[in-house]
Amino acid sequence: MITYPTLRQNATIGVTAPSSGVQKEIQFILTEAVAKMNKEGFAVVIGETPWKQLKAKSSPAMERATELNAMMADKNIDIIIPPWGGELLIELLEHLDFANYSAKWLLGYSDTSLLLLAVTLATGIATAHGTNLVDLRGEFWDDTTAAWLQALRTKTGKSIVQQSSPFYQKEWNFEEPSPCVFHLTEPTSWKTVSGKSVHMEGRLLGGCIDIIRHLAGTPFGDIHGFRKKHIPGERIVWYFENCELRTTDLKRSLVQLKLAGWFDHCSGLMFGRSAANAPVEDYEIEDVYRDLAEELDVPIIYDIDCGHVPPQMTFINGAYGEIAVSDGKGTVTQYFKP
Structure with missing residues (x-):
């Protein structure tokens, strides 16, 4: 619960x-x-x-x-x-x-x-x-x-619906503050690895992968115990954002979380826009997402409103989420299900 x-x-x-x-x-x-x-x-x-x-x-x-x-x-x-x-x-x-x-x-x-x-x-x-x-x-x-x-x-027992943003901020400009803090100039487009419309649902968990990856293998990252005690029998939708990792470090981190069992009973993953994601040789961020989708056999959505490239949605850890993406637009419905 x-x-x-x-x-x-x-x-x-x-x-x-x-x-x-x-x-x-x-x-x-x-x-x-x-x-x-x-x-x-x-x-x-x-x-x-x-x-x-x-x-x-x-x-x-x-x-x-x-x-x-x-x-x-x-x-x-x-x-x-x-x-x-x-x-x-x-x-x-x-x-x-x-x-x-x-x-x-x-x-x-x-x-x-x-x-x-x-x-x-x-x-x-x-x-x-x-x-x-x-x-x-x-x-x-x-x-x-x-x-x-x-x-x-x-x-x-109630729910909230959020839509993907119309525009996002390409870079921070502290020299020219704006009335709403962010400079939202670039058209937002949520993408899927399949290139098709995607629907996924499950309990939401996630955060900045640079940081939360360090919970794996510690008493503070007991995903199995959490599922058993609080959401027995339910699947998880993971949302991540990458602050500073190059593509190979990101992939290593995702493999580690997979081996730690974090993606057991996973119904899909979402990744925020990132100014990091720098390729190593010719290993691009799209390659990371494509490889992960094949390895886990789940849908993957990316460039969502989450993280260090604002604005960002409010994702509730523990809520039951339904996520739909079509034609670059995303809808996230979160049910405050006990």
């Missing part, structure tokens, strides 16, 4: 930095994001870690874990949204107090996706892979990004 948190009106957001904090010279983006959340009717509680950054992390592992554990146990905090991801969230895993976590939303992506997946696998509490806090600082949100709020207000 999956437990879905409830995001009430005028909820309280807890802001902690389990990975990277915000450097002093750009802390204005965090201040702007908090102001935007206040304007949207949220109360915001900020810990100490978001204001720190030293040696590729906001603070030592125990300090980050202590602050996160306290916010997760605090029943006055309804949702936790880190400023953004980072590099070394994995240092927290052995210090996380899962047994005392109350059911509340965790939202984010990149390095944060390690925390999201670990929490869902360990507790059966749904988590939300979507926008970072600093990307919500704009005057307005594009429709794809804005769906985070509707998704997290969906009640158990």
